[in-house]
Amino acid sequence: MHGWVGKLLRIDLTSGKIATEALNPELARDYIGARGLGTRLMFDEVDPKVDPLSPENKLMFVSGPLTGTFAPSAGRYNVVTKGPLTGTIAASSSGGNWGPELKFAGYDLIILEGKAASPVYLWIKDDQVEIRDAAHLWGKQVPETTEQLYAETEADAKVACIGPAGENLSYIAAVMNDMHRAAGRTGVGAVMGSKNLKAIVVRGTGAVTVADKPGFLGAVDHISKALKAGPGTGYSFRMYGTAANINPMNAVGGLPTANFQETHFPTAHKVSGETLTATLLQRTKSCFSCIISCGRVTKVTNPKFKGEGEGPEYETAWVFGPDCAVDDLDAVTKANYTCNEMGLDTISMGSTVACGMELFQRGIIDLKETEGLPLEFGNAEAMVEAVRLTGLGEGFGKKLQLGSYRLASLYGHPELSMTAKKQEMAAYEPRAAQGIGLEYATSNRGGCHVRGFTVGAEVLGRTNKMDKNATVGKAALLVGVQNGTAALDATGACLLSSGAMSAADYAELLTTATGVAYDAASYLKAGERIWNLERMWNLKAGLTAADDTLPPRMLNEPIPKGPSKGAVNRLQEMLPEYYSLRGWGPDGVPTAEKLGELALNV
Amino acid sequence: MARYLTQIKDLRPTLCYARRTVVLGGRAYVKQGRNATMSMMLMIHPDKCTGCHNCELSCSMEHEGDFRTKASRIHVYTWERQGFSVPMMCQQCHDAPCTTVCMPKALTRNLANGQVDLDAAKCIGCKMCVQACPFGNASWDFLTSAILKCDTCNSDPACVRICPSQALTWVEDTVSAQVRKRAFATKLKNAFLEA
Numbered sequence: 005m006h007g008w009v010g011k012l013l014r015i016d017l018t019s020g021k022i023a024t025e026a027l028n029p030e031l032a033r034d035y036i037g038a039r040g041l042g043t044r045l046m047f048d049e050v051d052p053k054v055d056p057l058s059p060e061n062k063l064m065f066v067s068g069p070l071t072g073t074f075a076p077s078a079g080r081y082n083v084v085t086k087g088p089l090t091g092t093i094a095a096s097s098s099g100g101n102w103g104p105e106l107k108f109a110g111y112d113l114i115i116l117e118g119k120a121a122s123p124v125y126l127w128i129k130d131d132q133v134e135i136r137d138a139a140h141l142w143g144k145q146v147p148e149t150t151e152q153l154y155a156e157t158e159a160d161a162k163v164a165c166i167g168p169a170g171e172n173l174s175y176i177a178a179v180m181n182d183m184h185r186a187a188g189r190t191g192v193g194a195v196m197g198s199k200n201l202k203a204i205v206v207r208g209t210g211a212v213t214v215a216d217k218p219g220f221l222g223a224v225d226h227i228s229k230a231l232k233a234g235p236g237t238g239y240s241f242r243m244y245g246t247a248a249n250i251n252p253m254n255a256v257g258g259l260p261t262a263n264f265q266e267t268h269f270p271t272a273h274k275v276s277g278e279t280l281t282a283t284l285l286q287r288t289k290s291c292f293s294c295i296i297s298c299g300r301v302t303k304v305t306n307p308k309f310k311g312e313g314e315g316p317e318y319e320t321a322w323v324f325g326p327d328c329a330v331d332d333l334d335a336v337t338k339a340n341y342t343c344n345e346m347g348l349d350t351i352s353m354g355s356t357v358a359c360g361m362e363l364f365q366r367g368i369i370d371l372k373e374t375e376g377l378p379l380e381f382g383n384a385e386a387m388v389e390a391v392r393l394t395g396l397g398e399g400f401g402k403k404l405q406l407g408s409y410r411l412a413s414l415y416g417h418p419e420l421s422m423t424a425k426k427q428e429m430a431a432y433e434p435r436a437a438q439g440i441g442l443e444y445a446t447s448n449r450g451g452c453h454v455r456g457f458t459v460g461a462e463v464l465g466r467t468n469k470m471d472k473n474a475t476v477g478k479a480a481l482l483v484g485v486q487n488g489t490a491a492l493d494a495t496g497a498c499l500l501s502s503g504a505m506s507a508a509d510y511a512e513l514l515t516t517a518t519g520v521a522y523d524a525a526s527y528l529k530a531g532e533r534i535w536n537l538e539r540m541w542n543l544k545a546g547l548t549a550a551d552d553t554l555p556p557r558m559l560n561e562p563i564p565k566g567p568s569k570g571a572v573n574r575l576q577e578m579l580p581e582y583y584s585l586r587g588w589g590p591d592g593v594p595t596a597e598k599l600g601e602l603a604l605n606v
Numbered sequence: 607m608a609r610y611l612t613q614i615k616d617l618r619p620t621l622c623y624a625r626r627t628v629v630l631g632g633r634a635y636v637k638q639g640r641n642a643t644m645s646m647m648l649m650i651h652p653d654k655c656t657g658c659h660n661c662e663l664s665c666s667m668e669h670e671g672d673f674r675t676k677a678s679r680i681h682v683y684t685w686e687r688q689g690f691s692v693p694m695m696c697q698q699c700h701d702a703p704c705t706t707v708c709m710p711k712a713l714t715r716n717l718a719n720g721q722v723d724l725d726a727a728k729c730i731g732c733k734m735c736v737q738a739c740p741f742g743n744a745s746w747d748f749l750t751s752a753i754l755k756c757d758t759c760n761s762d763p764a765c766v767r768i769c770p771s772q773a774l775t776w777v778e779d780t781v782s783a784q785v786r787k788r789a790f791a792t793k794l795k796n797a798f799l800e801a
Contacts, residue, residue: 073673074663074768101659101684108675147687183686209749211666211674221667232770288771289689290658295770297656301689314689 006215007069007518008032013111013133015126017199018059018118022133027112033520034603037068037112039095040494040534042084045115046093047537047606052545056088056191057173057198059119065106065164065204066114068496072107072212072292073220075513076228077237078497079104079292086545087190089175089352089407090425090450093541094190097454097493098164099291100182105162108208120200125165127157128206138202143168145345145395146180147313149203157205165203166193167347172397173197174405176352176428180344184299184314185291188349190427190449191407215519223512227505231295234504235466241298241500242288244277246318249431249464251276254326256463256472257568258436260429261326262381263358264422264557267433268566275325275333280316284337289314296500302337309338309388316340316350319453322431323354328361328387335384339391346395352407355428357390359408359421360400368415374400419556425450425547434558434573437462439470439478441573445552446482446582448538454499456486475574479582484528490538491531533602536586536594540606549592552579645720647779648756648763650693655773657684657691661765668764670750677747679756680765680774693774695765696743696756698722704735704744704755712753720779724755 005027014023035041042064054060063085070078081103087094106114109130123138136156141149146167153163164181170193177193178186187193214220232238240248253259254272261269273279280300289299303312309332316324316337324330324339343350357379363369364379371378377393377400378386393401403411408428412421422429427450434441439458447455458481462472470477488507492499495510511527514520522530542551553559558573583590587598599606662678670677680695698721705713705722712728713735715721731751735744744755756763758776766776777785 074660074667104659104675150686184689209674209676211670211672211677213672217667217671228770287653287689288656289691290656290770292659293663294656294658295660297658297771299656299689312688 017120036494038082042066056086063116067103071496072104077294077501083187083192089191096187098187100185102162102181105206125203161207170197175407214517216516219516236503247277247321257566258433262329263362269326271331274331306334309334311341313341320350327358329381332384342391352428356408427451435571436568437472475577487531490534649775652692655691664764664768703738707734707738
């Protein structure tokens with residue numbers, strides 16, 4: 005096979021059995037890879053009702069057909085499993101260099117089953133696969149683990165591991181690769197921890213081939229030019245990182261503030277990408293094959309928050325900034341470092357701290373309950389300390405590590421958790437932009453902006469701008485974006501590249517790389533197939549249309565002040581149209597006709 | 607840039623008089639002059655490198671026809687803790703240890719362009735060059751039984767063409783250090799102007 009390596013690695017951690025299998029070319033064609041292929045295999049092999057943290061759940065690390073080639077910004081892999089935070093199918097995407105290394109080692113994906121009796125790590129050097137003891141690594145933070153593993157295996161190996169948060173089975177734990185890159189969302193790190201698997205270390209010396217070399221090189225050439233010419237992909241993400249979005253979102257009153265109580269933060273500019281570039285930024289960094297280079301290598305010298313590492317990106321700058329009402333960039337960056345070191349998802353972590361702050365503000369919890377942690381909005385030291393405690397599972401961190409929905413429910417106030425399907429929403433206010441509200445409500449992995457990023461069309465984009473406050477046309481917009489994103493994730497590409505690339509571009513890359521003929525229509529059809537498969541998994545897992553909703557604050561409490569004053573999300577105006585456009589019944593279940601049209605065997 | 611080159615030319619001692627670079631369709635052809643001691647060289651700028659590995663991918667595609675970064679003639683090393691990356695490739699040494707130890711004379715110094723040429727037909731695979739290179743920039747590829755060493759893609763390096771960060775540049779060797787010197791001098795200038 006071209007593009008795909010054509011082989012998968014199956015490891016039963018209970019018995020220690022290691023096997024390789026050929027990749028089914030038909031599945032690869034229909035589900036492309038990464039998020040799509042992983043979900044299909046989960047559907048075929050795992051009962052959707054499985055307890056996510058039980059040995060019966062499987063954990064898959066899946067690359068895409070473009071991973072390992074120089075298709076621009078397409079070096080990603082997905083961690084696919086049943087997510088403990090949401091109970092939905094989880095596909096968490098991460099960049100860095102780990103995914104390509106897996107393909108150079110000769111595998112499209114790894115399927116992990118069962119549970120090791122004691123902590124172990126995997127060492128994969130091409131066709132040599134070992135399960136090694138990891139007792140000495142258990143409890144270590146991500147940078148120490150990573151460096152120790154370089155020393156024990158090869159300096160050029162790539163490491164994906166969990167930190168203390170994953171070991172503690174925190175619902176918001178991430179899988180970290182290359183020290184600073186996270187497959188963050190839906191708590192995939194806890195699944196890895198539940199299997200007693202500390203790390204997967206990979207080193208590969210093989211090749212990824214493409215079917216049509218001149219065609220592929222030609223496609224890469226014109227797509228690279230388009231990316232370099234794009235205002236975001238060619239300039240602002242490199243200059244200011246993704247946090248370039250802070251100021252424009254704040255300007256329209258779409259930047260959730262103080263746990264979504266407000267939507268405009270007067271001093272947001274202090275944690276913006278522009279400020280970051282002017283102060284803490286040391287240099288920019290890229291994931292494998294990326295020409296955008298949004299990675300921020302930063303250093304904080306302020307003794308209170310001293311550290312070095314990567315970040316913050318937009319979501320992180322927002323969640324530890326405006327969402328916690330903090331405008332100290334040093335503290336925000338330190339909180340980001342701590343998340344990376346502990347192996348925590350920054351969005352869920354920050355939003356859980358913000359939820360804790362609101363519980364504290366309302367007097368629902370007090371200093372006694374937080375064990376002395378003054379969780380006031382704007383208290384930067386308490387915020388950073390809360391992240392550290394969560395990572396280690398100490399003090400009030402034992403409760404914060406449950407995520408905001410379970411935290412707020414402990415005190416009888418789930419409505420104060422800013423989540424959809426129990427996952428924390430991202431940095432785009434659903435009351436200020438109607439489409440993103442519909443996205444959070446319908447996303448197959450809960451509150452998440454990267455399943456259908458409508459904000460490009462609603463606020464940030466320069467062309468085809470839609471009225472962000474209108475509900476008309478948003479369902480159609482979202483369905484298109486969700487399908488496109490599902491296909492994009494499956495190729496191994498980065499969502500940021502879609503700022504300057506069309507479905508036809510991705511289809512051209514796929515066709516020339518794999519030799520399988522895709523066009524824009526069949527590419528988007530694959531995306532729709534993946535979306536419906538994820539939906540079917542969730543329905544079988546026990547979710548219903550009643551879960552396609554937003555926190556009551558988004559639906560009932562008008563924005564109190566700022567540029568978007570008075571707005572609420574009018575989800576009910578959009579949801580029936582969304583179901584109908586998807587070819588689903590009013591109960592949110594895909595119809596037999598739709599499944600037939602997609603050749604989706606479920 | 608043109609003005610900058612003129613300045614350097616003015617300062618250039620007669621001994622080093624040489625080279626005009628003619629750019630034709632993106633390719634740089636170097637013409638030899640009197641007392642030629644200069645040529646083109648690959649300049650690395652680690653401060654600009656983002657660690658994207660596009661140079662490795664491009665190099666392996668150019669030479670091997672597939673994406674196999676281990677067979678690339680250029681390698682990028684990244685220190686994750688500091689987020690710092692350094693590209694490494696053959697420096698085309700003037701007094702190259704690899705040419706000294708190469709018994710069948712497969713590695714030779716090309717006086718015309720200042721590079722170290724590898725004649726694969728003469729190579730016996732003894733790997734002495736791998737042992738001798740102080741930088742580790744010659745390596746042995748087990749898969750193809752060949753020595754891997756940068757050949758500058760016939761003076762049009764694929765890595766330079768693809769580098770999205772200008773961390774790799776293809777410059778006249780007399781200019782190479784001047785670029786860095788000028789960059790540092792600019793900092794000094796700014797410090798004095800601000801003071």
